[in-house]
Amino acid sequence: xxGQPTILHLDMDAFYASVEQxxxxxxxxxxxxxxxxxxxxxxxxxxxxxxxxGVHSAMPMGxxxxxxxxxxxxxxxxxxxxxxxxxxxxxxxxLSPLVExxxxxxxxxxxxxxxxxxxxxxxxxxxxxLRARIRAATxxxxxxxxxxxxxxxxxxSERAKPDGLELIVPGTERDLLAPLPVRTLPGVGPxxxxxxxxxxxxxxxxxxxxxxxxxxxxxxxxxxGGVHAMALGIDDRPVVAERDAKSVSVEDTFDVDLxxxxxxxxxxxxxxxxxxxxxxxxxxxxxxxxxxxxxxxFSTLTRSDTLRGPTDDPAVVxxxxxxxxxxxxxxxxxxxLGVGVTGLADFTQEDxxxxxxxxxxxxxxxxxxxxxxxxxxxxxxxxxxxxxxxWLPGLDVEHAGHGPGWVQGSGVGRVTVRxxxxxxxxxxxxxxxxxxxxxSRSGPLPLTGGPxxxxxxxxxxxxxx
Numbered sequence: 001x002x003g004q005p006t007i008l009h010l011d012m013d014a015f016y017a018s019v020e021q022x023x024x025x026x027x028x029x030x031x032x033x034x035x036x037x038x039x040x041x042x043x044x045x046x047x048x049x050x051x052x053x054g055v056h057s058a059m060p061m062g063x064x065x066x067x068x069x070x071x072x073x074x075x076x077x078x079x080x081x082x083x084x085x086x087x088x089x090x091x092x093x094x095l096s097p098l099v100e101x102x103x104x105x106x107x108x109x110x111x112x113x114x115x116x117x118x119x120x121x122x123x124x125x126x127x128x129x130l131r132a133r134i135r136a137a138t139x140x141x142x143x144x145x146x147x148x149x150x151x152x153x154x155x156x157s158e159r160a161k162p163d164g165l166e167l168i169v170p171g172t173e174r175d176l177l178a179p180l181p182v183r184t185l186p187g188v189g190p191x192x193x194x195x196x197x198x199x200x201x202x203x204x205x206x207x208x209x210x211x212x213x214x215x216x217x218x219x220x221x222x223x224x225g226g227v228h229a230m231a232l233g234i235d236d237r238p239v240v241a242e243r244d245a246k247s248v249s250v251e252d253t254f255d256v257d258l259x260x261x262x263x264x265x266x267x268x269x270x271x272x273x274x275x276x277x278x279x280x281x282x283x284x285x286x287x288x289x290x291x292x293x294x295x296x297x298f299s300t301l302t303r304s305d306t307l308r309g310p311t312d313d314p315a316v317v318x319x320x321x322x323x324x325x326x327x328x329x330x331x332x333x334x335x336x337l338g339v340g341v342t343g344l345a346d347f348t349q350e351d352x353x354x355x356x357x358x359x360x361x362x363x364x365x366x367x368x369x370x371x372x373x374x375x376x377x378x379x380x381x382x383x384x385x386x387x388x389x390x391w392l393p394g395l396d397v398e399h400a401g402h403g404p405g406w407v408q409g410s411g412v413g414r415v416t417v418r419x420x421x422x423x424x425x426x427x428x429x430x431x432x433x434x435x436x437x438x439x440s441r442s443g444p445l446p447l448t449g450g451p452x453x454x455x456x457x458x459x460x461x462x463x464x465x
Contacts, residue, residue, distance in 0.1 A: 001234055002148035005123050005167050008109040009145040009153035010092065010130070013162040015105035017047035019084055020074055020394060022139045022447045024406055026418055026426035031055075031071035033064055037393065038255035040335075044076055048162055074394030080444045081105075087137050095126065098239045105142075108150055110239035120146075120167060127165045139422075139448045149235035151186055152176075173233030178205030185230045192219060192227070207231035248284065249292075249340025250274045257296045257333030264330050264337070265322060271339040272318040284344045285310035289317055291324040292338035300336075303327060310345040317341065391415040391434060396445070400438035402430065404445060410434060422447050 012018070016034040021027045031050035035043040041061035046068075053068040065073070085104040092099045092107055096114025101107045117123040127144040134142050141163035145156025148170045155176075160166040168176060177184070182204055183193050195218055196202070201210055208231040215224035229235070250271050258264050268291065279285060288306040303324040311317070321339050391397075391410035397417055398404045405419035408429060415434050420427025422445055432439050 001170075001236060002112075003170055004118065005120050005146040005148055005153075005170060006111040006117050007147055007150055007153045007239060008095075008111055008123070008127060008130075009147075009150070009157045010088070010107055010109070010134075010142050011145075011154075011157045011161070012088065012105035012134075012140060012142045014045055014047050014051075015140075016045035016076060016081055017050070018140050019081055019447070020072075020077075021047060023080070023422050023444065024418070025420050025422070025424060027072050031068050032074065033061075033068065033071045034074050034076050034394070035061055035064075036253065037061065037073055037075055038253075040253045040255055046071075072393075075392040077394065077396070077444065083444075084138055084140070084447065088134055088142070091130065091133050091137065095130065098241050100239045100241060108153065108239045113239070120169065124165070124167050127167070131163075131165065137448070147173075149233070150237050150239065151230060151235040152233065155180075155184060174208070177231065177233055178203065178208070180204045182207055185227060186235075187223065187230070188227060192223070195219065204231045245282065245284070245344060247290075247340050247342040247344065248275060248279050248282065248286065249290065249338055250278065251292060251336060251338030253294075253336045254334070257335055258337075259331065259333050261330060264334055265325060267337050268321050268325050268339060269318050271337060272321045273314050275339045275341055276312055276314040276317050279312050279341055285312040286341035286345065287311075287343035288341065289320040289324070290338075290340040290342060291321050291328070292336070292340070293325075293328050293330065293334060294336035295330075296333035296335055298335070301328065304342075306343065310343065396442045398440055398442040399430075399432070399436075404442060415439070421445050 017032040020032050020034060029049065030047075031053065032047040033043055033050050033055060034045045035041050039062060043055060043057055043059045043061060043064050045057060046055040046064070050064075050068050050071050053071075055064045055068050055071070061073070064071075081104055088105075089099065089101060089107060092109050095116045096109050096111055098110035098113040099107055100109075111117040111123055111126060117126045123146045127146055131142055131144055134140060143157045143160040143162060144165040145153045145158070145160055145168070146165070147153040147156050147168040152168045152173060156166040156168050180203060182188055182196050182202060184204060185207070188196075196207070199210075199214075199218055201207055207215065207228060210228075212225060212228045215228040218224060219227060252267065252271065258267065287310045288304050290302055290304045292300065292302050294300045305320050305324060307316070307320070317339070391407045393407050393409055395407050396404065397407055399417065399419070402417075402419045404421055405417045405427065408416045408418045410416065413434055414431050415436075416429060416431045417439070418427050418429045
């Protein structure tokens with residue numbers, strides 16, 4: 001616990017939704033909800049305008065639509081969010097070498113390690129300057145918390161939302177924490193909260209007054225002491241620059257349970273490809289491939305297989321995932337599929353394709369039947385429209401005659417596009433046939449700075465009126 005508030009916590013405001021509003025002028029000031037758009041989708045982020053209707057992260061999308069039927073519901077564009085995140089994290093690393101990212105939109109910074117601030121006044125000045133630099137670089141707002149510990153800095157940034165800064169002066173922690181719900185403390189989840197509530201402990205002040213002995217009795221020696229110390233404002237956790245990922249995985253929940261075995265196999269192949277792309281984006285490889293299958297009745301099982309060495313070869317991951325699928329009964333319907341890679345490393349080994357047949361260890365045997373060998377070219381059965389002709393709401397497109405825009409909606413053979421760019425006025429809406437040869441998917445435009453360009457590299461035309 002430091003005597004000066006030199007730990008900074010940055011939390012970008014309604015990040016995914018704010019990026020979409022910055023990219024789409026017609027959505028600014030309006031409710032925007034980003035997430036899975038099918039009947040089983042969940043909300044990833046809701047703009048502050050949507051939150052006024054009671055919409056929040058992790059809410060089922062169907063419930064969100066009932067609460068806020070007039071919001072813009074958009075498919076996530078993770079490539080854009082990652083790009084903006086890299087810009088923000090770069091600004092943080094200019095302040096200090098000790099930056100601890102928690103997610104794309106959230107991180108701790110040790111200001112002392114960077115020689116940036118040693119006093120409360122200096123830290124506050126740095127926080128205000130950082131917020132201004134983030135807005136200039138991205139047009140987005142972020143909330144900053146400053147305190148003498150990570151726990152308090154995170155609480156401060158939450159209190160500063162949206163678009164603010166709060167500094168917790170060392171020595172005032174107990175009074176600030178006392179009325180807060182016990183779930184505010186790190187490590188207190190639903191199970192711990194339930195135990196404490198049954199004992200009549202509902203606030204952080206109640207935890208502090210209960211005493212360490214009572215917390216040890218209720219929560220055990222491994223957990224009780226830490227929770228009590230946090231309630232007193234004591235948090236000595238350092239800012240750690242490298243949070244090494246232990247696994248990389250992707251998964252999809254399907255609107256309708258999959259029963260066709262060929263379709264299930266195709267989805268596993270597709271997930272394996274996505275997983276490897278994510279591995280390579282992080283410069284990693286891995287030894288163990290994990291398959292996750294959730295059935296129609298919500299029962300979930302995992303199967304895993306381990307290679308002799310790490311790989312980032314999509315053919316290897318695809319074949320191993322397919323082999324694991326052979327031992328899973330999917331006849332009653334599959335609700336969710338996932339493919340992951342664990343045992344990560346920073347290197348790969350050559351010629352690992354043959355290793356897919358050499359099982360070293362696994363959670364359960366994948367079955368005795370011989371696996372179907374993956375097509376070396378990555379061919380898979382057709383399942384629905386080609387990816388670049390799926391007109392999902394929010395995705396970037398370009399029309400040969402009208403320039404860049406984004407999909408507002410589609411159905412019954414038509415797609416509606418709003419033509420606007422981040423730097424333009426709200427644009428016009430036009431509707432086309434879904435197979436219009438002049439309409440194509442495109443890359444995103446920068447939120448700020450520089451000429452607006454299309455995915456083909458040419459100067460983007462202004463939306464036509």
